[in-house]
Amino acid sequence: MFKNVRFYRLGSPFGLAADELETALTAARFRPCGPIETATIGWSPPLGDSSTALVHAVSGCFLMCARKQERLLPAAAITEALEERVADLENAEARDVGRAERRRLREQVMSEMLPRAFTRSRRTLLYVDTQAGWLVVDAASDRQAEDVISLLRETIETLPARPPAPRREPPRVLTAWLLNGDAPPDVVIGDACELRDANDTASLIRCRGQDLASDEILAHLRAGKQVLKLAVNWDDRLDFVLAEDLSLKRLRITDALLADLDDGDLEPAARLDAELAILALQLRELIARLDALFGLVADGEVAATAADAKTPAPAPAPQDLEATPQAPRAGGETPPWED
Known part of the structure; x- marks a missing residue:
């Protein structure tokens, strides 16, 4: 659908x-x-x-x-008709057509061609x-x-x-799924992706029908390219291409979910109801899963969060600092939110 x-x-x-x-x-x-x-x-x-x-x-x-x-x-057809109209007028009156008159002639040509x-x-x-x-x-x-x-x-x-405004940048998350092989268990990487250099937006690579775990693809990622679009299968329910703005392209419900609709006994209206019910339920659960993976926040919530982040927190009292000393992190481990 x-x-x-x-x-x-x-x-x-x-x-x-x-x-x-x-x-x-x-x-x-x-x-x-x-x-x-x-x-x-x-x-x-x-x-x-x-x-x-x-x-x-x-x-x-x-x-x-x-x-x-x-x-x-088509703009080309309008331009051609306009040039003919301008040429006829200039030849007939032996003068040049000005910019304002050319605009009026263009509007006249469009009104004649539109019907x-x-x-x-x-x-x-x-x-x-x-x-x-x-x-x-x-x-x-x-x-x-x-x-x-x-x-x-x-x-x-x-x-x-x-539109959703994710806390975690989708290109970084998608790149980590390919580069580190740490995609969630319910996400199976497909055979298509789109890569772009973070420092050169004109450098774009589109892959389709490729093994995305191959050394060739990984070399591009190690060289600094990020994943903008990635074909995935989610939980054996939906196939789609996930884009950097979290839009879905080439969406398809898997055959397993549609098996009950292929008996041929359903009326067209009943089949449509069933398809819509299946689609809405799966997308409802998928969006909840994307929320868990990327942290979907509305634009207004992001603005409020950013404003709160700029407001300095009150400094703790000296006795509090002495009473709760910060223990050093073992092995210099980087906290997960700073990855």
Whole structure:
């Protein structure tokens, strides 16, 4: 159902019931582009055009679908038509066309070409997990996700959703999993990764179908490169590529979890309910696991934590220092939080 996942923490409990959310989304239902509109966005049925409901509720999750339609008007075509219009005007009146007049001609060309332009639609699935307090979006990029979140925020008037801000830097953690071989027991490293030099962002290596424990890969890591993306299998339940911003790409539920859905007796709606229930449950548990591994914190919490860190703690009284001397650490061991 979802090929990509970007998740956002809700700052407060989601206060709408399914029927209330349905009413709010109906006011912003999708409509096609008008003759001179470049793009429109709105809500469409998540179960497809055969349904009319804009919200599908399963296991405490509200599934929705945002649809965006754009008119395809290539910049090269606009430029070519504009240059022809400018050339005809300059030849006819024996003068140069100024910058302001060129802008007006460009707008005129676009208004003439827009009604004839083809349109393209893109649907984006998302759901609100009211039990765990997460908003999950099937988006391959930040821009696509932000378009959908902005639409939902405008539709229901408030949506305190923030991306996770991990305490532990994902590139450092992912690099340690490969370099030191200390990935958690429930995480199996796959055969794809993306490496980047920490000091040279233009130095990028993409590997696919490779043994990531090979000497070649380890040599890049020892030379200073960090893991930006890593293909993993989590607990024999989900396969995905984990990115540095903790988004998931190429998400796939393992066959073992879907075995019960392949008997062919389920109606399409019942199968969809079952798939959504399985997906929501697995992602709910996966996000909790990522929280344990990386320490997921909302942006506001990070800012508050940073402010607290800058506030100096009161110095202990001299007698306290004498009463509780600091014992030396054996062998000069580095505390784990300073790794």
